[in-house]
Amino acid sequence: MxxxxxxxxxxxxxxxxxxxxxxxxxxxxxxxxxxxxxxxxxxxxxxxxxxxxxxxxxxxxxxxxxxxxxxxxxxxxxxxxxxxxxxxxxxxEKKFSEQTVSDEIDQEPSIEFEHDWSNLPDDILLSEESRNILKDSIDSLPETMRAVVIMKDVEGFSNEEVAQALSLSVPAVKSRLHRGRLILRDVLSDYFRKYTVPSGEDA
Amino acid sequence: MNCRICSSLFQEYLENTISQDLMDELRSHIELCERCRVCFKTYSLTIQLSGRIEQPCCVSPEAMDRLKAMLLQRFFSSH
The missing domain is CATH 1.10.1740.10 (RNA polymerase sigma factor, region 2, helix turn helix motif)
Structure with missing residues (x-):
């Protein structure tokens, strides 16, 4: 049936x-x-x-x-x-403050020294603390960028579905998504640094 | 291929929406450039982690009952 x-x-x-x-x-x-x-x-x-x-x-x-x-x-x-x-x-609920209305991010996400945290074990990558950091970072993205990241990366919608639901073009969805991901990646890179860079050697 | 172009193409690369030539160029750049390799791995992992920030939740049975009762009532009043 x-x-x-x-x-x-x-x-x-x-x-x-x-x-x-x-x-x-x-x-x-x-x-x-x-x-x-x-x-x-x-x-x-x-x-x-x-x-x-x-x-x-x-x-x-x-x-x-x-x-x-x-x-x-x-x-x-x-x-x-x-x-x-x-x-x-x-x-x-006034959970959108005025400054989150704009999607413009003044500066490009940093492209400084990169440390590789991709091989950290799952218990660190998926710890409650790291998931909370990621959730909070997603929540603090500008409004449309946040919705795009949630729909696409958290909920698994297609670019086209996100574009239509949010009345955006597909290229606009993709550019917000990419910028959003770079911001989140920078936040995670900062957070995971303590696990990949031995203390005292932090550059 | 330089690092800036490389990182701007991560998304296209993951979605497999670039030409084979560009894909090959990107791959060989990533192979040679450690920074881009790390950036790409952590970019991909960020996407995966976003998909796992929460256990998939679903509507509780009680909420589902409330929804159905409400819809049934509305459905019959509108048809």
Whole structure:
């Protein structure tokens, strides 16, 4: 049964939903609830907000599905509603400060001496402390850069999905992603230095 | 190929969206230049770590029940 359902495309589900078929809504919820919840959770870092946003997204599906012209754009449309609702929440909570609105970073990330931390063991790379440092650094990226990094690298969306959900061009997504990754890499390089450079030899 | 161009192509390299010629140039630069090699390894690892900052979470059964109840009610009132 589950296997058969996987052959049903989103476009087919949307057509059924437009005809008021409840089963189509159930399948859409099955396919997208976790994805929408995770996306909203990572954007807002707030579990109850993520639940509310997820509800809002599916309510929007019910009330606005008739306005979706191209059924194959369904998932993109869902992600766009979810990211907009997440931004709405963050604005309301004033978690975006004015200076994060701009995506411009004054200086290029440093290209100084590089130490190789890529061979550190997983228990260091994935320690709670290092994961928290990475989370905090992602959170402090400028608004759109942060959303791009979360969608692409944390949640695994494609460049095209990110671009459509955030109303950006694919090149704009890629440039923000690249700059964001360089910033995060610099932060991690600083943090892991204590494990790769013997104390007292820090240049 | 210089270091600046090399590092600007990491993303394209990982997504396999550059020509074979450029790919070969990039590979040989990375082989020869230790700094770019380290940069590339740590850049790739940063992406992997971002994908692992949190255990994949999912909607709790209670939240799912609340969602379904709400949707069912809304669904029938709109159809």
């Amino acid at each position: 589950g296997k058969r359902k996987d052959h049903i495309t989103d476009g087919m589900l949307v057509t059924s939903l437009k005809h008021g078929e409840e089963k189509a809504m159930e399948e859409i919820v099955r396919r997208y609830s976790n994805k929408i919840y995770n996306l909203a959770y990572h954007l807002t870092r707030d579990a109850s907000a993520a639940e509310e946003i997820m509800q809002e997204v599916f309510l929007t599906v019910i009330s606005k599905i008739g306005t979706l012209e191209h059924n194959s754009y369904f998932s993109t449309w869902l992600y766009r509603v979810a990211t907009n609702a997440s931004y709405g929440f963050l604005r309301k």
